[in-house]
Amino acid sequence: MTAKQLPKDPYNIIITGVGGQGNVMASRVFSNMLVEKGYYVTIGETFGSSQRGGSVMSHMRVSSLSAWSPQVPKGKVDIVVTLEPIEAIRVLAGYGNPAVKVLTNTRAIYPAGVIAGELSYPTLDEIRETLKKLSARAWFIDATDEAVKLGNSILGNIIMIGALSAVGDIPVGRDDFSAVISRTLPEGKIADNLKAFDLGVKMMKQ
Amino acid sequence: MSYLIDTKEGASYLVMGNEAIVRGALEAGVNVASGYPGTPSSEIIESFSKVAKERNLYVEWSVNEKVALEVAAAASFAQLRALCVMKQNGVNVASDFLLHLVGSGTRGGFVLVACDDPGALSSVNEGESRYFARLMEIPLLEPGTFQEAKEMTKWAFELSEELKQIVVVRSVTRLSHASGNITYGKLSDEARTAEFKFGGFVLDPDEGIVISAPVAWKHQQQQKKVEKAREIFEDSPFNTYEGPDRPELLLITSSACYLYSKEAINVLGVEDRVGLLKLGTTWPLPPKLMIKHLSQADKIMVVEEVLPFLEENVKILAAEKASEIGIKTFYGKNDGTIPMTGELNPDLVLAALSTVLGIDYTPVPEEYDQAAQTSAVSRAPAREQVFCPGCPHRASFFSIHNALEMDGRGGFVCGDIGCYTMAIGSTGFHSLKTLHSMGSGTGVASGFGKLGQFGMNQPILAVCGDSTFYHAVIPALVNAVHNKSDITLIVLDNSGTAMTGFQPHPGLDHNVLGEEVPSIDIARICEAIGARVEIRDPFDLEGTRETLNELIEDASGVKVLIMRKACALSPQRKNKKDYDVHVDQTLCVGEECGCGRLCTRIFGCPGLIWNEAQHKAEIDEVICVGCGVCTDICPQGAIKREEVA
Numbered sequence: 117m118t119a120k121q122l123p124k125d126p127y128n129i130i131i132t133g134v135g136g137q138g139n140v141m142a143s144r145v146f147s148n149m150l151v152e153k154g155y156y157v158t159i160g161e162t163f164g165s166s167q168r169g170g171s172v173m174s175h176m177r178v179s180s181l182s183a184w185s186p187q188v189p190k191g192k193v194d195i196v197v198t199l200e201p202i203e204a205i206r207v208l209a210g211y212g213n214p215a216v217k218v219l220t221n222t223r224a225i226y227p228a229g230v231i232a233g234e235l236s237y238p239t240l241d242e243i244r245e246t247l248k249k250l251s252a253r254a255w256f257i258d259a260t261d262e263a264v265k266l267g268n269s270i271l272g273n274i275i276m277i278g279a280l281s282a283v284g285d286i287p288v289g290r291d292d293f294s295a296v297i298s299r300t301l302p303e304g305k306i307a308d309n310l311k312a313f314d315l316g317v318k319m320m321k322q
Numbered sequence: 323m324s325y326l327i328d329t330k331e332g333a334s335y336l337v338m339g340n341e342a343i344v345r346g347a348l349e350a351g352v353n354v355a356s357g358y359p360g361t362p363s364s365e366i367i368e369s370f371s372k373v374a375k376e377r378n379l380y381v382e383w384s385v386n387e388k389v390a391l392e393v394a395a396a397a398s399f400a401q402l403r404a405l406c407v408m409k410q411n412g413v414n415v416a417s418d419f420l421l422h423l424v425g426s427g428t429r430g431g432f433v434l435v436a437c438d439d440p441g442a443l444s445s446v447n448e449g450e451s452r453y454f455a456r457l458m459e460i461p462l463l464e465p466g467t468f469q470e471a472k473e474m475t476k477w478a479f480e481l482s483e484e485l486k487q488i489v490v491v492r493s494v495t496r497l498s499h500a501s502g503n504i505t506y507g508k509l510s511d512e513a514r515t516a517e518f519k520f521g522g523f524v525l526d527p528d529e530g531i532v533i534s535a536p537v538a539w540k541h542q543q544q545q546k547k548v549e550k551a552r553e554i555f556e557d558s559p560f561n562t563y564e565g566p567d568r569p570e571l572l573l574i575t576s577s578a579c580y581l582y583s584k585e586a587i588n589v590l591g592v593e594d595r596v597g598l599l600k601l602g603t604t605w606p607l608p609p610k611l612m613i614k615h616l617s618q619a620d621k622i623m624v625v626e627e628v629l630p631f632l633e634e635n636v637k638i639l640a641a642e643k644a645s646e647i648g649i650k651t652f653y654g655k656n657d658g659t660i661p662m663t664g665e666l667n668p669d670l671v672l673a674a675l676s677t678v679l680g681i682d683y684t685p686v687p688e689e690y691d692q693a694a695q696t697s698a699v700s701r702a703p704a705r706e707q708v709f710c711p712g713c714p715h716r717a718s719f720f721s722i723h724n725a726l727e728m729d730g731r732g733g734f735v736c737g738d739i740g741c742y743t744m745a746i747g748s749t750g751f752h753s754l755k756t757l758h759s760m761g762s763g764t765g766v767a768s769g770f771g772k773l774g775q776f777g778m779n780q781p782i783l784a785v786c787g788d789s790t791f792y793h794a795v796i797p798a799l800v801n802a803v804h805n806k807s808d809i810t811l812i813v814l815d816n817s818g819t820a821m822t823g824f825q826p827h828p829g830l831d832h833n834v835l836g837e838e839v840p841s842i843d844i845a846r847i848c849e850a851i852g853a854r855v856e857i858r859d860p861f862d863l864e865g866t867r868e869t870l871n872e873l874i875e876d877a878s879g880v881k882v883l884i885m886r887k888a889c890a891l892s893p894q895r896k897n898k899k900d901y902d903v904h905v906d907q908t909l910c911v912g913e914e915c916g917c918g919r920l921c922t923r924i925f926g927c928p929g930l931i932w933n934e935a936q937h938k939a940e941i942d943e944v945i946c947v948g949c950g951v952c953t954d955i956c957p958q959g960a961i962k963r964e965e966v967a
Contacts, residue, residue: 134705135707136710144501147336147501148336151334151335151336151503156502156503157336157501157502157503158468158500158501158502158581159336159500159501159502160496160499160500161499161500169705169706169707169708169709169710169928170705170706170707171705183467183468183502183503183581184581184585185578185581185582185584185585185667185668186496186497186500186502186578186581187496187582187667187668188668189585189586189589189667189668189669189672189685190668190669190685190686191685191686191691192685202701202702202703203702203705205694205697205698205701205702206698206702208694208697208698209694209695209697209698209702212686212690212694213685213686213687213690214686214687214690223944225928225942225944225945226928226931226942227703227704227705227706228705228706228708228748228749228926228928229703229704229705229706230703231922231923231926231928231930231931231932232748232919232922232923232924232926233919233922233923233932235703235704236703237703238700238701242701243701246697246701249693249697250690250693250694250697260944264943264944269944
């Protein structure tokens with residue numbers, strides 16, 4: 117393989133969220149973008165609760181040298197991408213470290229215990245404060261809200277992928293995304309996905 | 323065209339472990355594949371079905387794992403290459419046939435892919451298929467990487483043909499459901515013809531009859547195959563060693579634990595102190611290879627998930643060869659170095675390795691860790707798994723719960739395996755009180771239903787899914803009718819094997835290859851068995867509840883209520899709203915209602931949320947799928963629905 121050297125090898129990404137948000141799809145698309153660029157990628161994920169409102173996580177190990185285990189060791193994540201804000205906090209408790217970066221979608225999905233009034237959900241300000249405290253750099257993006265404006269809330273995951281590419285640690289971008297989705301998605305969905313990706317990139321530059 | 327049948331040798335793809343297994347089988351020229359869905363194995367048959375036409379495969383979802391193994395065995399008997407796949411507890415189901423199969427032997431290459439789920443990430447057990455290899459005396463292969471999953475599956479067919487015996491390839495969730503880069507080999511271009519030969523000498527393995535008798539002789543033949551496998555395994559490229567010639571500690575591992583072990587050694591930077599022996603051929607163990615490596619070190623650590631299968635086998639060998647290899651100190655499960663339950667991960671291996679080597683390892687600064695843990699407790703409320711928005715099971719269990727409350731005699735529900743398993747928790751109103759294997763709710767209920775002579779007067783209910791009904795409920799239902807047990811079986815018919823991804827089952831009008839097939843009607847089967855049968859739409863809450871109470875009170879024997887509504891994620895319902903739903907804020911009286919927040923505290927659909935500021939219920943537009951069932955639970959009639967044109 118002739119992939120460019122990474123800021124850290126392996127570079128560890130965790131994409132997290134709630135079942136049904138397109139977590140698995142996001143990790144697949146981004147990993148395939150990396151494979152286009154010649155990296156070894158290992159994705160570790162669990163599908164069991166992926167559609168049933170549970171917390172979900174995809175661990176992505178990116179390396180220009182070799183394959184790594186499908187689970188990131190404790191304290192070794194480099195960037196957390198979260199489709200649901202409190203899930204980032206959960207992930208940091210397991211895998212965070214002072215140098216971690218966090219990219220957060222601001223749209224809450226309330227756990228059953230919160231809806232039932234047994235548990236309380238933090239305010240967005242509390243979430244911001246916590247994530248800033250536990251990371252070296254934190255970005256907050258209204259991905260779901262923007263996706264709704266695009267006509268489909270599920271595109272929030274692609275907006276986040278666009279934003280992740282704009283962080284710049286890993287040299288992948290729009291062309292890689294376009295190459296992957298033209299291979300994996302039906303023709304009719306390409307334009308909307310590209311629009312969502314571009315929006316994610318743009319939101320990071322604002 | 324699927325990337326799984328790219329003919330370019332040397333092509334590289336990012337694939338799931340399950341897909342790597344499929345590619346390996348395609349490179350081996352597999353002809354027939356069968357299985358029953360179960361996480362983490364389900365993608366294997368699905369992937370085969372997508373390339374069935376191009377590769378001239380016969381692929382089927384069988385009614386259960388035992389039949390799946392029988393179907394694939396027929397192909398092997400007819401000299402074809404066959405693969406059968408199931409999750410760990412499926413191997414239990416198939417084991418009766420397997421016991422006889424290993425006695426009769428096989429012909430065409432025959433591979434059983436068993437996908438275990440250490441840690442029960444998607445199971446209600448963490449059963450071990452590895453022990454079946456020892457129990458049944460057949461070879462066991464365990465891939466440790468994605469590439470190996472492909473190579474090993476391919477080789478398993480050759481090994482099977484050489485031994486005339488079925489070979490087990492065992493995967494785990496973290497391999498089956500993880501993805502990695504693999505490099506393709508050549509797709510097979512062999513075209514085999516099926517013929518079952520039986521006219522030769524009766525004991526001839528290729529042309530005689532296929533039978534496990536005479537047992538003593540056949541069993542002896544079977545054990546000779548194990549011996550042959552042992553010899554072949556001595557030179558297997560799937561057993562690898564990395565590390566110094568005389569390591570301080572020899573770490574022996576297999577499967578996904580190989581990657582964790584490698585990572586742990588790397589993180590601690592102890593490559594010069596620890597030798598890593600990764601075994602791909604874990605049963606029977608090749609003795610010469612083992613003696614060679616066991617002689618290298620005085621301290622041996624075995625890293626594996628769940629039970630100490632490898633550890634026990636290594637220890638037996640070490641005891642037998644003690645005069646050659648010397649006395650060893652073992653670290654593993656029996657001395658508590660490695661946990662005896664649950665899955666492993668790099669951290670658990672790191673902890674074990676750092677303890678044994680006397681290294682002080684702290685992954686993150688204590689101050690950070692403390693802050694992160696505190697934040698998780700105070701600001702990341704637990705997220706319980708719940709039925710999806712629009713799920714018919716929530717409505718079904720709401721009615722079951724209400725019917726039992728109304729009945730008031732302490733009735734309860736016996737359950738089994740499916741999404742509805744979650745009805746042990748609040749999302750199903752804690753309705754399930756027993757929960758075991760596929761179909762066992764009905765069998766257990768059949769037993770409870772006969773305890774009246776000992777004074778039991780609680781109503782007995784059982785639930786099962788539609789796919790489960792065909793898999794294992796029918797014999798239990800026959801048993802209940804034959805023995806005049808007084809039970810009510812509720813079939814939660816959501817039109818597919820929903821939990822594992824909508825695999826077709828015998829109740830549907832199409833099979834995995836997309837062909838039209840006869841649909842076998844659950845209601846007619848139940849009637850033919852002799853049960854009273856009713857059918858309801860679970861979204862008709864009041865009608866369902868009334869019917870249930872009537873059935874529970876009917877003491878005439880076995881009653882079946884079929885709750886028929888497709889899964890909210892099914893192709894026919896997904897992304898299709900029946901209703902636009904909203905909460906009329908002028909009608910919702912919030913906590914003043916007197917219903918105790920039935921909508922958001924009890925019913926618990928994620929699409930119906932509580933606005934803390936307004937103290938009123940509202941719909942979360944992003945989550946609500948527009949099933950409209952919540953309209954019927956609000957005593958104020960504040961939840962409004964309008965049909966979507």
